[in-house]
Every structure is written in C-alpha cells, then in structure tokens.
Amino acid sequence: MTAPGAVSAIGADExxxxxxxxxxxxxxxxxxHDLFLAGLVKGTTHLASGHEAIAVxxxxxxxxxxxxxxxxxxxxxxMARGASPAECLAELMSKATGVCHAKGGSMHLTKASAxxxxxxxxxxxxxxxxxxxxxxxxxxxxGQVAVAFFGDGAxxxxxxxxxxxxxxxxALPVLFIxxxxxxxxxxxxxxxxxxxxxxxxxxxxxxxxxxxxxxxxVVVVADAVGRxxxxxxxxxxxxxxxxxxxxxxxxxxxxxxxxxxxEEVREWMRRDPLDIAITRxxxxxxxxxxxxxxxxxxxxxxxxxxxxxxxxxAADPAEALTDVWADGGSAWRT
Amino acid sequence: xxxVITYREAVAEGIARELRSDRSVVLLGEDIGAAGGxxxxxxxxxxxxxxxxxxxxxxxxxxxxxxxxxxxxxGLRPVAEIMFSDFFACCWDYLANEIPKMRYMTGGQVxxxxxxxxxxxxxxxxxxxxxxxxxxxxxxxxGLKIVAPSTPADVIGxxxxxxxxxxxxxxxxxxxxxxxxxxxxxxxxxxxxxxxxIARAGADVTIVGLAATVPMALTAAGRLAEDGISAEVVxxxxxxxxxxxTVLGSVGRTSRLVIxxxxxxxxxxxxxxxxxxxxxxxxxxxxPIRRVAAACVPLPFADAxxxxxxxxxxxxxxxxRSLTEY
Numbered sequence: 211m212t213a214p215g216a217v218s219a220i221g222a223d224e225x226x227x228x229x230x231x232x233x234x235x236x237x238x239x240x241x242x243h244d245l246f247l248a249g250l251v252k253g254t255t256h257l258a259s260g261h262e263a264i265a266v267x268x269x270x271x272x273x274x275x276x277x278x279x280x281x282x283x284x285x286x287x288x289m290a291r292g293a294s295p296a297e298c299l300a301e302l303m304s305k306a307t308g309v310c311h312a313k314g315g316s317m318h319l320t321k322a323s324a325x326x327x328x329x330x331x332x333x334x335x336x337x338x339x340x341x342x343x344x345x346x347x348x349x350x351x352x353g354q355v356a357v358a359f360f361g362d363g364a365x366x367x368x369x370x371x372x373x374x375x376x377x378x379x380x381a382l383p384v385l386f387i388x389x390x391x392x393x394x395x396x397x398x399x400x401x402x403x404x405x406x407x408x409x410x411x412x413x414x415x416x417x418x419x420x421x422x423x424x425x426x427x428v429v430v431v432a433d434a435v436g437r438x439x440x441x442x443x444x445x446x447x448x449x450x451x452x453x454x455x456x457x458x459x460x461x462x463x464x465x466x467x468x469x470x471x472x473e474e475v476r477e478w479m480r481r482d483p484l485d486i487a488i489t490r491x492x493x494x495x496x497x498x499x500x501x502x503x504x505x506x507x508x509x510x511x512x513x514x515x516x517x518x519x520x521x522x523x524a525a526d527p528a529e530a531l532t533d534v535w536a537d538g539g540s541a542w543r544t
Numbered sequence: 545x546x547x548v549i550t551y552r553e554a555v556a557e558g559i560a561r562e563l564r565s566d567r568s569v570v571l572l573g574e575d576i577g578a579a580g581g582x583x584x585x586x587x588x589x590x591x592x593x594x595x596x597x598x599x600x601x602x603x604x605x606x607x608x609x610x611x612x613x614x615x616x617x618x619g620l621r622p623v624a625e626i627m628f629s630d631f632f633a634c635c636w637d638y639l640a641n642e643i644p645k646m647r648y649m650t651g652g653q654v655x656x657x658x659x660x661x662x663x664x665x666x667x668x669x670x671x672x673x674x675x676x677x678x679x680x681x682x683x684x685x686x687g688l689k690i691v692a693p694s695t696p697a698d699v700i701g702x703x704x705x706x707x708x709x710x711x712x713x714x715x716x717x718x719x720x721x722x723x724x725x726x727x728x729x730x731x732x733x734x735x736x737x738x739x740x741x742i743a744r745a746g747a748d749v750t751i752v753g754l755a756a757t758v759p760m761a762l763t764a765a766g767r768l769a770e771d772g773i774s775a776e777v778v779x780x781x782x783x784x785x786x787x788x789x790t791v792l793g794s795v796g797r798t799s800r801l802v803i804x805x806x807x808x809x810x811x812x813x814x815x816x817x818x819x820x821x822x823x824x825x826x827x828x829x830x831x832p833i834r835r836v837a838a839a840c841v842p843l844p845f846a847d848a849x850x851x852x853x854x855x856x857x858x859x860x861x862x863x864x865r866s867l868t869e870y
Contacts, residue, residue, distance in 0.1 A: 338610020
C-alpha cells in the first residue's frame with residue numbers, strides 16, 4: 211500500500227473543507243439510517259459510512275466537468291459531486307423534491323448537471339459506460355476524464371474485464387477506482403478471488419498501471435486520483451486504483467454484518483476516515499476549535515436537510531408515466 | 545427509374561448519410577471497420593470516415609453496449625453493432641436494465657440517443673444460436689424503440705430516423721433480406737418511427753407483417769388474389785412505437801386479421817397486436833385472429849426442419865383461407 215505522501219497539494223484550508231464535506235456525508239448517512247428505522251425510507255439503502263474519503267478525495271482532484279459513475283452504494287459520490295443532502299434524503303423518502311423525482315431511489319442517485327452520471331445497481335454494469343464517456347470526451351476533444359467507482363465484488367464480473375481491456379486498447383481517459391471494503395456483500399472477497407488485491411492485481415494483465423492506496427485517507431486518495439487523472443488527460447490511458455476501506459454498517463439495511471470478526475471491525479473503526487483527517491489537520495496546525503466548527507456546520511446542514519426532506523411534498527403520482535422518452539412522455543403505440 | 549440497391553447496401557448507405565451530416569455519429573462493433581462487417585453492412589464506411597468515426601471492438605458485447613451508452617449520455621450519437629441478434633443475450637443487462645431505464649430512473653436528467661443495430665432472423669441455416677428472430681425479447685422492455693425494416697428504402701429512411709432519435713433504438717436488419725433489391729431512397733429521406741405502411745391494399749383480410757414476413761405476406765397475397773381473395777398487407781416497420789391506428793383502420797376495412805411473425809408463438813409480438821385488436825377492435829372482426837408464428841422449439845439447422853418451424857408463404861395462405869371460410 212502506498213504510504214501517505216510527504217508532500218501533498220492539499221493545504222490546511224482545503225483539507226478542513228474536505229473534512230467538513232466528509233462530516234456532512236457521515237451525518238447524512240446516519241440520518242438515512244434513522245429515517246429508515248422510523249419507516250420513512252422504503253426499499254433498501256446501502257450506506258457509505260466509512261467510504262467518505264474516497265468520494266471526497268477523488269472529487270477534490272477532479273475537474274468540475276469530469277464524469278463520475280457510481281454504484282448502488284453511491285450516496286457519498288452524489289453528494290461529493292454536488293447533490294445536496296436535502297435532495298438525496300428527499301429521494302430516499304419518496305418526495306417530489308428528490309434528486310431523481312423519487313423515480314430512482316437510494317440505489318440510483320444521479321446529478322447529471324454536476325457530471326455525476328448515475329448510480330448503478332447491477333454490479334459492474336457502469337464500468338463500460340465510464341469507458342464510453344471517456345471515449346466520448348476524447349472524440350469531442352474536451353480533456354475530460356471519466357471515473358467509475360465500484361466495489362471489490364465487481365472485479366469478478368465480466369463487464370469489469372471487458373471494460374478494462376477496451377479502455378487499455380483504446381488508451382481512454384478513464385479511472386477505475388475500486389472501493390475494496392473486504393466483503394462482496396456478506397462473503398469475504400478474499401475467499402472468492404485468487405489474488406490478494408482483486409482490482410489492482412488484475413490490472414497488469416490488461417496493461418494498465420495500478421496502485422493500492424489507503425482509501426480512508428482523503429489526502430492519499432486526492433493525490434492518487436490527481437496523478438491518475440493527469441495521466442489520463444495527457445493521453446496515457448486508464449489507471450486502476452484500489453482504495454482499501456471498510457463499511458461502518460452492513461451491506462444493506464437488513465444486514466447486521468455479524469460475519470465480520472470483532473477484532474477486524476475494531477481495527478478498522480480505529481482507522482475512521484474522519485479521524486485520520488483530524489490527525490492530519492492537527493499536524494498542519496489547524497486548531498481543534500476549527501474542526502469543531504466544521505462539525506457544527508455539517509450538523510446544521512444535515513439537520514436542515516432532514517427538515518426540508520420531511521416537509522417536502524410526496525412524489526406526484528402523475529410522474530409515474532413521464533420521462534420514458536426524450537419528449538417527456540411514455541406513449542408506446544398509437 | 546430510380547436506382548436499385550440491395551437491402552445490405554442500404555444499411556451502409558443509410559448510416560453513411562448520417563455520418564456525413566452529423567459529426568457526433570460514431571460506429572462501434574466487431575469487424576465493422578476495414579472488414580466492412582461480417583454481413584458487409586458497413587462496407588465502405590471505414591474508407592470514407594476513418595478510424596476516428598468507425599471503431600473495431602474486441603468480442604465484448606457488454607463493452608460495446610455499455611460504451612455506446614456512456615458515449616450517448618455525454619454528447620455522441622453512437623451506432624453500435626451486435627453481430628447476431630442472438631448475442632443480445634450476452635449484453636442483455638444493457639438492453640434490459642441500463643439503456644431503457646436511465647432516463648426514467650433519473651427523473652429525465654439523462655438522454656440516451658443511441659442505435660443498436662443487429663442481424664436478426666432465420667431461413668439461412670445458421671442453427672439455433674445464430675438464426676433467431678428476437679424482436680419480441682426487446683418488446684418486453686419499456687424504454688426501447690424497435691425498428692425492423694422490410695425494404696431498402698425503408699432501411700435508409702428508418703436508419704435516419706433512428707440515428708436522429710433522442711431515444712434508444714434497436715434496429716433489426718433481417719439476414720434473409722440482405723440480398724433483396726429495391727429502389728433506393730432520395731437524399732433526405734426519413735421515415736418517422738412508428739408509422740406503418742400499407743404495402744398492398746386489399747378488402748377481404750389484413751395480413752400484418754414485419755421485416756421478412758412482409759415480402760412473405762406480399763407473395764401470399766399475390767397467390768390468394770389468383771383465387772379471388774383480396775388481402776391487404778400492413779408493414780408495421782416498428783414495434784415501438786406500434787402503429788395500431790393503421791392496423792385497426794385496416795381491420796375495419798377487411799374484418800379479418802392474420803399476423804405473421806417470425807419469433808416464437810409463445811411471447812411473440814403478434815400476441816400484443818392481437819390483444820389490442822381483441823380489446824379495441826372486437827366489433828370490427830368477423831372471424832378469429834390468426835397468428836402465424838414460429839413453432840415453440842429451438843431453431844433447427846437443416847432447411848427441411850427450419851421450414852417446419854418458421855413462417856412460410858404456404859402457412860400464411862393456409863391461415864388466410866381458414867378465415868375467409870368464415
């Protein structure tokens with residue numbers, strides 16, 4: 211694993227802002243969890259608590275017009291790219307103000323206006339899409355890169371391998387970022403994969419450079435993504451980053467995650483991405499009061515978001531029959 | 545007299561016209577570049593438009609459709625080729641879960657203007673995994689427009705409409721029609737999606753066909769005319785949008801309906817057409833609706849066996865006669 215770089219482009223002020231962003235995501239996920247328990251969120255949720263540094267660090271290193279594709283565990287990516295906690299929570303709560311008008315739900319948060327081109331609930335399906343967006347960016351000459359975030363479980367599905375191969379052959383400006391939280395749903399990834407690093411160890415067979423990084427250190431993530439994006443933009447093709455991390459909740463709402471050894475959980479909780487950021491902030495001379503203020507501001511944002519989502523009108527039933535086609539309608543026959 | 549071209553040449557011609565007029569149109573697929581496609585339906589395109597517009601892919605159907613989708617969401621109009629429609633099963637996630645749902649799931653934030661072209665249908669002895677008519681597979685998925693032309697001019701006109709459409713379109717090219725000839729289409733020819741054609745006017749019975757079953761129905765109608773039976777042939781051209789106004793109008797004139805479809809009877813598109821006519825046109829009918837569809841078995845290899853399974857002119861004639869006796 212790459213050690214934290216001695217020199218990073220991330221200074222104290224920016225790091226404090228990133229910390230606050232992570233705190234907002236952490237509190238929004240907690241709110242989603244509580245709203246679920248209160249019966250106000252139906253279906254399921256796949257909370258990203260513990261994964262915040264990957265979304266926030268990557269986003270800090272990307273251009274605003276770059277493209278991001280995420281998975282059904284994608285709340286953090288939607289928010290890191292600019293979706294508001296209020297519109298995300300409203301989506302989970304089936305409200306008209308939801309970011310997808312309550313037609314997507316927790317697993318499909320999308321903020322296209324911010325280049326966040328979707329959360330996909332079929333494992334691995336979006337890796338070729340990210341390659342396609344990168345192909346499009348290259349053909350249009352925009353200098354944009356595309357990023358696919360995916361779990362460790364996706365590395366054993368065909369679309370992962372098809373996407374890596376064609377992205378390498380066409381030297382596409384795409385980043386494949388694996389959020390390796392050690393478990394494909396309930397099963398340890400190591401017990402179903404023959405190599406130690408499920409994404410990074412496969413990359414060389416496609417001729418793609420790869421790096422295993424600490425996914426809980428926002429600075430490490432930002433630096434690695436910055437290097438990979440620069441490489442992609444300069445025409446040198448894709449990079450695989452495998453960011454090791456850990457879920458604070460189970461796989462989905464109904465999973466208590468009892469299959470994870472207690473000692474492992476304790477060890478990873480000691481490596482909480484927010485705590486790691488605080489350690490770095492302290493080392494940079496940022497006073498504890500500033501961190502406390504950031505926490506306070508984050509709490510305020512999420513409290514207001516919950517209130518706004520609760521107060522929002524329910525989804526309009528008429529919306530059920532709109533937006534199948536580009537003309538806004540759903541007519542399929544005369 | 546207008547120039548005559550083959551259905552195969554019409555595919556390349558239709559695509560070339562759009563490539564010339566819109567820089568955002570790009571092609572990807574297996575062997576479509578210098579090789580011109582295994583059915584030669586992209587012949588000449590690589591020479592004219594080069595490697596920045598025409599992209600050869602690995603044998604990676606998921607990557608082909610996934611990349612087309614990502615490109616369509618970000619400003620291009622990709623035309624993806626899946627060599628045989630049977631291979632839709634290799635990339636079904638994109639046709640069933642991704643491409644048709646993205647616009648809806650995001651509350652209209654994203655459009656997916658792409659075309660998936662594919663060689664469809666039987667009659668050429670390719671066996672069970674390279675001969676299927678699978679237009680009914682795609683008909684089960686809301687969010688896909690479905691095109692299946694029967695003539696070279698329609699190939700050109702519908703290709704223009706498909707590529708210009710802001711919605712995802714599945715474009716079925718029938719393998720059995722590639723060598724057939726017809727008039728080409730004038731410059732600027734566009735056939736709007738969802739407009740059926742009356743391929744032959746008649747008074748006694750309506751025969752509804754799609755792609756290869758249209759010329760089959762026309763041949764049957766010609767033979768039936770010798771016996772004094774006047775059959776009207778409706779070429780659906782598209783399954784979505786489905787032009788039921790034209791079908792119901794025709795049934796209103798003839799009071800009898802035979803549907804000729806190459807996909808299996810079980811789950812075939814004719815069941816949808818028949819159910820709408822039964823629901824909304826029941827009082828127009830003087831006889832039951834007959835469906836001539838493929839038998840519900842995998843497609844066999846030998847010609848003699850395949851002809852037993854898929855629709856034929858004889859089967860259409862038999863079905864029509866069974867209704868006119870009513």
